[in-house]
Structures are given as structure tokens and as C-alpha cells.
Amino acid sequence: MKKITLIVFLLISGISWSQVLLINELDADSPSTDTAEFIELKSETPNFSTDGYILVFFNGSSSGGDKSYMVIDLNGYSTDINGLLVVGSEGVAPFPQLIISQNVIQNGADAVGIYQATVEDFPEGTLANQTNLIDALVYDTNDADDTGLMTLLGQTEQHNDNGTNANPKSIQRYVDAMDNVTFAAATPTPRRENDGSGTAVNPITISVAQAQYGEDDMFDITFTIETAPDSDLNFNINLDNYGFNTSDFTGNTNLIIPSGQNSVTTSITLVDDSLDEGDEVVQIKFVDLVEPIIAYNNYVEVRIVDNDFTIAPFGTPLNPTTGIVESTQPDGYYDSTDGLADLALRQALQDIIADPSIVRAQTYADVLAILNEADQNPANSNQVWLLYTEQGRAKLDVQTGSDNTDKWNREHTFPRSLGGFFDIEEDEVADGIDIYWTTKADSLRHGNSDAHALRAADAAENSTRNNQHYGEYNGPTGTLGSFKGDVARSVLYMEIRYIGLSVENGFPSTTGQLGDLATLLDWHRNDPPDDFEMNRNNIVYSWQKNRNPFIDQPLMVEYIWGDNVGDTWMQSLNVETNETLEVSIYPNPSTGRIYLSGLTNKADVEVFSVEGKLLKQFTAVEDYIDLDLSSGLYMMKLLNNNRSVIKKIILK
Template identity: 50%
Template structure:
């Protein structure tokens, strides 16, 4: 009985969905450079919201870069609404009337192909997704040749007919009986010529991005000459923190009878305050009867002119010794002289102390990253780790698509760590926290020491791959993130019971393991902690009240995971660790100066592969010649009073 009820409900829901929205017209344009392509949808009721729908374009051919029966383009329809006639179209900017959504020229292939409408989002259909009938609402098969039809795609999607459009001037249009015909295009209107006549108003801007203090223009354009009486309406620009105090300009619009266009100039004001980038939103609330806003809610990015530049470098152009550790005196004193399991346990007792350490939510991490991962060259941006580039804080992912946005990357993947969705996505701030301990594995879900700002698409591609054996970053990547990753994983393996960094390429199950340890130890040596990473460690400490010890004391890694396992660890003089030891000039061609030490010291220079090429003893300061050294990246290790630090230098 239950199965019958479920089946009946499913069929009713399916029929209801199909009656609500269909693909009404497709124009692939056909010339070699297509400029008037569009896809039109029609709803059975006017003003139908398309939230939760997506258009997917499938290629039936096998030529590169696409293979047969796979997706090649998606158009997410969230935010779109059909008009009073139930019509909406998306297409190239050259389509008239202007489409509600603009796609690049030549986006729609000439066929044999299929356009399909689904319940879902573009993130559900990445490039080369196999065709599927799951959640399919409607689909249209088409070709520019009668001898070529997308037969396999039609079978998969349940399509029984293929329309042939082999003329530039035609489009494929749905008739009232549900079949399709080919005739002259009718974008933005009913295919049978019925419906309420609508004058559409489109918004365009002179720029998509503008610096604070500059001006730009907004153009309001009607798709036909205004008749009868002047068209009058108002618009607003307010959006979030952007309000009337941020600009001057006329917000009243009049398009006179006999005209189609009016232009408004907006002057942005420089308020002299660092408040990060903002977005203004051009929005017309109402227009007179018989008119429709064809493109509304148009956003313009406003770059803050008062961003802060820090004295330290990005991970791609790192600096060393400018940012000092803010660890309190004696923070690591309890590990001095210990070895093996005792050393690891003592370190865990510090960074997982239930009487001190705070656990925060995954929602809080968004706001932590906007400070901890800020681009040193522009405080309006965050630095994206794997792709090694900045991104505006405004571009944080809030919807279902990860394209063109940044999000939160778990360096120890959630699925491997066993803490998937372990904390709330609600941000409750620095002053609200939960107690935690070494056994509180779920807190790893919101532990900022192993979560970084990252490009959304790259984050998805990285997934839960092991490092070194499976994932080494984007092609051509400089690898400025590799040491950071190693130290984050070392931290996790000490902070939480049940997490391990091991050799090889461990599988996802059982949970708790990630590799490759040998690679990560090498990355840790080749990419030592820089000022960006130390600043990050310092900021996260203000929230979580624990630190990543492998940033503060890089040599700890070899005593817990590497070649010095079992040997006593000597902490030495902590004041030396945080002193202003400098190595300059950097980059250099002839020499380096090591200064900032008020004691006897020793310096060793290593190649990136670990070969010692120079060493010298000195007191207080020394100048070392590197004129005989091959151009490249080198590590300078400085010892003093049983302590050591590492600085990276570049020899040109």
C-alpha cells in the first residue's frame, strides 16, 4: 500500500512540475561566431520564480574538449522570475529584446545537442557531467542537419523528436500542443503572438567595478519608444553597508515620450574609512502598468580606496622575521627535554587543554578567515591558498554554486577526519564558545588552524585527496602553500585523538588517516613558516586560545613525525624564537647580512633539497657572500643558545 501511495504522489508531483515550466524556444544562431543565441522558458502562471532550476546544455559529439552525452555549459536560474505572460529568456547580449540573463557569445553549440531543464543548481552539473533523467523537467533535442541527431542523449532523457534548425534566421519554438516547429525567432514573447504587450526596461552600467571616489553611469533603456506619457520611476542603490552617505546622484528617472534611453551619473564618495569592498545594487521597486524591468538588481563592485597594506608579504612572495609569535612566555616550557610519546602528549596537553582552549563553530570560521587569511597587500581581500591569488572578501560563497567564489577548505578533509558537519553553521562570535578536549573530534569541523580560504572550484577538485600522492596543486603552481598544509596536518594529528598523518596513500576508510607523511615532512622543510603564516597563527590564537606549535617551533616536526623521533627535544631560549632576527637583502645577488642576535651564533645555508652549502660562526652580526651560489631558493638556519630559526632567501 505504501509503495502505491508513493508512486501515485510521485506521478502527481511530476505532472505538476511539467505543467509549471517548459523550454519554449531555442536559438543556437548557427554561424561560426554566434551573437544572437537564446533559450526561452514559459511558465503556466505569470511571475513564476525559477529558484531551484538550472539549464544544462549537453553535447552529443565526441570532439575535444567535450565527449559524447556530457554537459558542456550550465545556467543557474536562481533569482529569475517569468513575466506577466509567463515568459523569460537568457541569451547573448545582442539578442533583442535584451535577455534577463546574459551568456557569452557562442555558448550554445549548433548541434546535434540537447538543452535540458532540471530541478537543481549549476554545482550539480560540473563540466562533463553524464546526461541523466533524474530531476529532469523538460528537454529539447536539436540539430543543424537532418542526418545528425543526438540519438543516445534522446534515449537517456526520454526525448522522442529532434528539431532541425539549419538556418541562421530561425529558432526552434514550442507550439501550444507541446510539439516544436522552426520559424522566425520570437524572444521574450509568446510564440503564437498572443499575450499582453510589455515595454521592457533594461539597466546597464559603464563599469562592473569602480574605485571609491570615482564616478560611473547607469543607462536605463526601453526596448521600444515611449508613447502616450513620459515614463517616470525611481531607483535605489542601497545594499548592506552601502547607503546614501556613499554617493551623490539623481535617483529619479524620466524617459520622455519618443525616446528610449536616459543616462544617470553617480559620483562615489571617498569616506576615508577602511571598510573593505562593497557592492551597490541598482534596483527599481516599481514601474507603471504596461512596463517591466527586464534586468534589475544590477550590482557594481565598489573597491575601497582606504585598504590597509601590511609590511609582510604574501605566501607567493614571503617575508620572514617581521611578524613575531605572540605565544606567552613559557607557553611551551612543559615540552622541554621530553621525547617520543611523552613529547607528543605534553604538546597535546597545551593545545587541547580543556581548561583553556575554546571550540568555535564552522560558521565562525568565515569571519576568522576574513582576518587570518587577509591579503597583506589589500585588506579588502583574502589570500586563496592553492591557487595562490587574492579574492575580494565580498566573493565568499553564500549560494549553491562554487564558481567564481571562495569558501572554506578543510585541510584535513571532513570525511577523512570523521567530523563532517560536527559544528553549527551559525556564527555566534568570539565571545561564545564550547569547552573542548583532545577527544572532542567534532570540534575539528570548526578548527581554524586547518581551515583556509580557497577558490571554490579548486576546493571541490581537491576534495579529500591525499597530499603528494594524489594532490599537488594546480598545474604550474609555485607550491607556496605546501609547508602550511604540512604544519596544519601535524597540528591536527597532535590536537585530536584519532587523527594520524601516515606514509603512503591511505583510503578514506577507516577514518582518521591522511597522507603522505614523507611528502609532508619534505614540504615542511622546503616551505618554512613565513610572516603570513605567523600572523595567521597569532590571530587564530585570539579566538581559540591555542596555537599551531609547528609554526612557532618548526623543528618539532622531526621530533614527533620525522628523523628525530625518540630524541629529547630542547626548547632552548624562547626569547630567541621571537626576536627580530633579520636576513637581508632578500632577494639578493652578492651577499646576505644576518643581524638582530645579541649572542654567539652559527649560520648554515641549505639548498632546497637539504644540501648544506655554507656555514659560519659569528657574534651578533655577520655578512656572508653568496656570489658563488647558483640562483634559486635557499634556507638559512641560525642557531643561538640551543635554539634555532629558519629563514628562506632567494638568490638571483
């Protein structure tokens, strides 16, 4: 009788573990920002190597067509003392063994499968199938059943996590006393058995008081364990991360939580060197925890602000300068445009800036490197200058996940949806300045990564702008409009650079068209190119081997779209007949009184709004003038002895 019972038990166990690796838990939507989503696998035996296995995720939406959208290679990993392996983002606690980006597991109706295969067996867009399938889970977040996806994977049930933002849940696998397998939605339990069984893990939490310190500061790191150990717990930490290493700090990284106690604190003193290394990030991570001691959180980041940043010799767009940065255009770069008008002028210009034997297209990922240099804040080399919000922001604050608060990202001044640009998979690789695509005037896809029309922008403001035409969108309230001429010249460049794009009057709805031309012409005229814009033109040229001609030759805009359409263009026309008036104005910004330095006698003064409206016209006979105007950005033209200059002034 005992033999029969044993045989029956073995048969049931064999049915329960017909495969060596199972999907034990899935959280695809926790919380709504998807910063703590994960999948947990379970092996029949603890410490099981997952070499030779992959995870494949399938998109069950109508556009996804039940095809793969992500593959994760499990080579080099193993399950823990409870046979669990958690694959998740850094927001999961306790901390996963295998890290993936936030917000990559789709909500459903979708599916995930374990395959005994290689990543190469599942190129993106592979239809769900059962070849070498070990286990599969079809799931949703309150979505209709995807019967087609279930059939493809041999499943008869689709599981719903039934969670909310206030009460996130995961789909969990349970086995009862009779080895019956069921799934239910419950509070997530990463790295712990769903039913509370198994060896209890004991997580340690890393805590710091602030997320940012100066280069000469000291800060404490506290480590708190969930259950006090019954003997001294020794462990080591590491703070190294890219350029930050042991030469940048002093402090103990070999730590002990004494028996019966729950925490230990170490003090880190940052070294204040004289090097301009840029802002750096300390990454606090455990080195040698031994299960059941595990990390509750890990790779905790603390920013170190470098106080050795540099300042450029030229001004920001809010305090612009001209004549300091020289164009790096080759001799004769625009010579082929001389003597031409109308369509012939357009064609000659396109032949220069879209010459396939010279011009290069970089990947969309490379644009981040370009913007870090081209849009560097002249007042702080550790920051980028943000287009619409007119402020600097740390280069390290580039948006990498779904959270866009106080982040910056890449803004297409000619929106992708209006231009018809798109990514390809290779666009996700930043392969550097020396690897590029050949590009032509009809290579419209390359408009997606053309840095002449991409700018660093506040991520939230970028979202607010969305794909509005200019004139519909005029920038945030309270800004001075220092970006307007830059924007105008960038989108006018795009019309000439790419066949299929145009800038039109009004707000067109046709793909390839952007408005409003009249608005952009006003912006160009009233916010002329400055040193910041010339500097970025030079930097983009070093990557793409083409230039924005309307920065180098701003008057050319009038011969293509403005007051001189049909007239013959000559480069000499771009040089003002009047000599430049050498005069300084201060203070700038000002409360109203502007002092003038460099005038030998009286000067004619005209003051314009940024929209080009003449507001004041008078003669200055003293070394100062009083402007009775409200706060804002203005253009002031000074004419003295047949010499002239235009200055931007800011009134507070």
C-alpha cells in the same frame, strides 16, 4: 443551441483550469553552467496571490530516492499581468520575480510540484506524494524515464528538454484551440507566454562599462528599453547595498526615458573618503517599474575598490617576518606535555587541543568569516592571502556559484574525502563566534570545519589539487613553496586533534590517512613558522579555543614524528640555545647580491634549498654576499658569535 455551446465551452475550460496554478515552463539546464535556470508558473487569472503555495523539487536519482531536495515558499508573491510568476537565478532575462541561487535546480530525471501547503510540510528528504498537490512536472535532460517518480506524483509522462549548450531549451506548456494541453521543448521564454500571446512586456536593460571602479572614480549607467515608449517613462533606481549608501556617491537616481527614445544615462561620482571600509559593491536595482515595463536584468553589481586599506606590521609568506606577532597562548598552556615522550606526549597534547570543556567547533559557513580575518593579506586588508598560488585576492571574490574563475574558496589541507568528514544542514548557517558545538577528540565530523586545517585558496587550484596527497601534489609550477611548512603543520595538527586521522609515509588509500609524512616533515623543517602563521593561530584560537601546537612549539614535531621520537620533551628545548642574531638582509627579493646589516665581524653562512639540501657554505667577511643561484626561494642561516638566525630569501 447557443446554451449548449456555452455549456460545452465552460466544461472544456473547467477541465483546462482544474487548478488555479500551473507549471508553465521549466529550464533546468541553461546553459551548461546553470546560471539561467528557472521555473515559470501560470495562474488562471492575472495578479494572482501565491500565498499558501510552495514549490517542491524532487531528486529522481538512485541516491536521491525520489525525495525532496529543495522547497521554495511562494508566500508574498503574485503572478503578473499575464498570470506568470518566474522563479529563477539572477542570470535569467527578463529578470525573475522570485530569485533563487544558481545551479540549484537539478537536471533530471527529477520532478517539481506545486503544493497548497507550508514549507514545514516538506522537510528535506520527503518522499514525493500527491497530498495537497496542485500540479507536477516530471522532467529530464536526455535521461531514462523515472516511472517510480511518475507514479508517486500521478503523472503518465516524463518531459525532456532536449537542449544543448549551443541551443538551450526549456520544457513549455501549450494549449491549443480545443484546450488540449501539450508540452514541448523550445527556446526559453521567461515572463512571456509560450505561444506569443498575452500582453507584451517591455524590458529595460541596465548597462555599465566596467565591473570595477576606484573609490574616487566616476562611471555611467545606461538604461535601454526594448520598445521606445509613446510617452515619457519615469522610473527610479537605488544603489544601496550593505554599507554602500547615498553618502558614498553623488548622481541622479530619478530618471526619464523620453517619448520615442530608447535610453537614458546617469553619471555616478564616487566619494573618496578617508575611511577603511573595505571594498564595497554597488547594486543597481529598479525601484518602481510598472508592468508591462519590466526589468531585463536587475541587481547589477559594480565593485568599488577602497583605497584606504591597511598594511600589517608583519610580512606575507613570500616576504616573511618573525618575532613581531606574539603567541596569545595562556600561561602554562603546554605545561602538561613536559617530561613526556611517545604516546604519552601525544595523549597530553590531544587532551589540550581537544578538551571538550574548552574547545569549540564552529559551522562550515562560519569558516568564511574566520578565513577573512585569519588569512587576511598582510599587504592589503581588503584581500585574503591564497595558500598555494601565493597571492592576494579580494575578500569579495569568494566563490558562491559554479564559476570558480578568479575566485577563492575553503581548502581542506586534509581533504574531506580522505579524512571522512561531512556536512550537516546546520553547517550552512553562519551563526557567529558565540554559537558553537561542544567537540571532543572523537568528534571527527568537526574536522570538516576546523579552521586550523582550512585555508583560503584559489578555487581553480583547489580543484586541481582535489584530494591528492602531498608529495603527489607540490603546488603550482613557478611558485616558491612558501605554503609548505604551513600545510605540514596543519595536517600534523589534525592527526593529534582527531581520533581516526593519521599522516603516513607514501600515498595511502585508507580513509583517515594522508601522505606523504616524509615530504611533510621536510616542508616543516625548511619552512618554519612565521608571523603570518602565528597571527592566524591566534585568530583561530579566538574562535575555537584551541591552538596548533606545531606553530607555537615547532620542535615538538621532531619528538612525535621526526628525529627525536622516544626522547623526553621539555618546552625549554623549543628555545634555541644560541641567542638570536639581530641582522637585517636587503634587498629581498634580490637579483643575487645580499647586503647584511647588524654584523660586528665575520659570519658563517649556510644556504639551503626549500627541500633542505645544503647548497652553499662559506664565511662572510664583508657587509654583502653574492649568491650565484637560480631564481627561487632559499633558506639562509647566519651564525655569528654564538648567535644565529635563519632568513628566507627570494632570488629573482
